[in-house]
Amino acid sequence: MENKIRPKTPSDSRVESRYIVMPDHTNHYGTAFGGVIMSWIDTIAAMAAQRHCETEAVTLSVDRLTFITPINIGDHVLLRASVNYAGNTSMEVGVQVTKENPYRRESTRATTAYLTFVALDKNKNPTRVPPLQPETEDEIRRFKNAELRQKSLKELKKLIQK
Ligand SMILES: CC(C)(COP(=O)(O)OP(=O)(O)OC[C@H]1O[C@@H](n2cnc3c(N)ncnc32)[C@H](O)[C@@H]1OP(=O)(O)O)[C@@H](O)C(=O)NCCC(=O)NCCS
Known part of the structure; x- marks a missing residue:
C-alpha cells in the first residue's frame, strides 16, 4: 500500500458545478428526475474524492440521500461537494444540492447526500488516503458527524450479518 501522509483539508477537495x-x-410529474440528480451527485462526489486522494476513487456506497424539495424544470442547480472524513482507504464525501430560480433570485436547499468512496492504486487495490484536517467550525462539525455515520454503518453491518 502506498503511504500518502500529507494531510489535506476539506477545501483541497471542494468542487462546485x-x-x-x-x-x-424531468420525470412524468414535470420535476427533476431523482435518478438524474443522483447521477450529478455521484459525478461531483467522485471528483471531490479524486481531488483528496489524487488517485482513482470508486463509489462504495451511497450512505444517505435525501430529496428535501422537488426541483423544477428551468431551475439552476448548484452542487457543492467536499470530503467530510477520511478513513484508511475510504472517504466520506458530502454533497449539497441547491436549486435557484434565476428570475426571482431564490435559492433553496433541495437535496443532501453522503457517499463513501474507496481509493484504488494502479493495480485496483484499495490504497491509503491522506488524513483529513478539518479547519473551520463547519468542517469540524461535518467531520465529527461523518465519523459517527461511518462508525454506525460498520456497526450496523456487523449486526445485520449475525
Ligand atoms: C470499493 C472496493 C474496491 C472495496 O473492496 P473491498 O474488498 O471491500 O476493500 P476493503 O475490504 O479493503 O475495504 C476498503 C474500505 O472500504 C470499507 N468498506 C468495504 N466494504 C464496506 C461496507 N460494506 N460497509 C462499510 N464500509 C465498507 C472498509 O472499511 C475500508 O475502509 P477503510 O480502509 O477506510 O477502513 C470494492 O467493493 C469494489 O470494487 N466495489 C465496486 C466499486 C464500483 O464499481 N463502483 C461503481 C463505479 S465507480
Missing part, C-alpha cells in the same frame, strides 16, 4: 434542468432531465 451547475446545471439547468432541461426537459430531458
Whole structure:
C-alpha cells in the first residue's frame, strides 16, 4: 500500500458545478428526475474524492440521500461537494444540492447526500488516503458527524450479518 501522509483539508477537495434542468432531465410529474440528480451527485462526489486522494476513487456506497424539495424544470442547480472524513482507504464525501430560480433570485436547499468512496492504486487495490484536517467550525462539525455515520454503518453491518 502506498503511504500518502500529507494531510489535506476539506477545501483541497471542494468542487462546485451547475446545471439547468432541461426537459430531458424531468420525470412524468414535470420535476427533476431523482435518478438524474443522483447521477450529478455521484459525478461531483467522485471528483471531490479524486481531488483528496489524487488517485482513482470508486463509489462504495451511497450512505444517505435525501430529496428535501422537488426541483423544477428551468431551475439552476448548484452542487457543492467536499470530503467530510477520511478513513484508511475510504472517504466520506458530502454533497449539497441547491436549486435557484434565476428570475426571482431564490435559492433553496433541495437535496443532501453522503457517499463513501474507496481509493484504488494502479493495480485496483484499495490504497491509503491522506488524513483529513478539518479547519473551520463547519468542517469540524461535518467531520465529527461523518465519523459517527461511518462508525454506525460498520456497526450496523456487523449486526445485520449475525
Ligand atoms: C470499493 C472496493 C474496491 C472495496 O473492496 P473491498 O474488498 O471491500 O476493500 P476493503 O475490504 O479493503 O475495504 C476498503 C474500505 O472500504 C470499507 N468498506 C468495504 N466494504 C464496506 C461496507 N460494506 N460497509 C462499510 N464500509 C465498507 C472498509 O472499511 C475500508 O475502509 P477503510 O480502509 O477506510 O477502513 C470494492 O467493493 C469494489 O470494487 N466495489 C465496486 C466499486 C464500483 O464499481 N463502483 C461503481 C463505479 S465507480
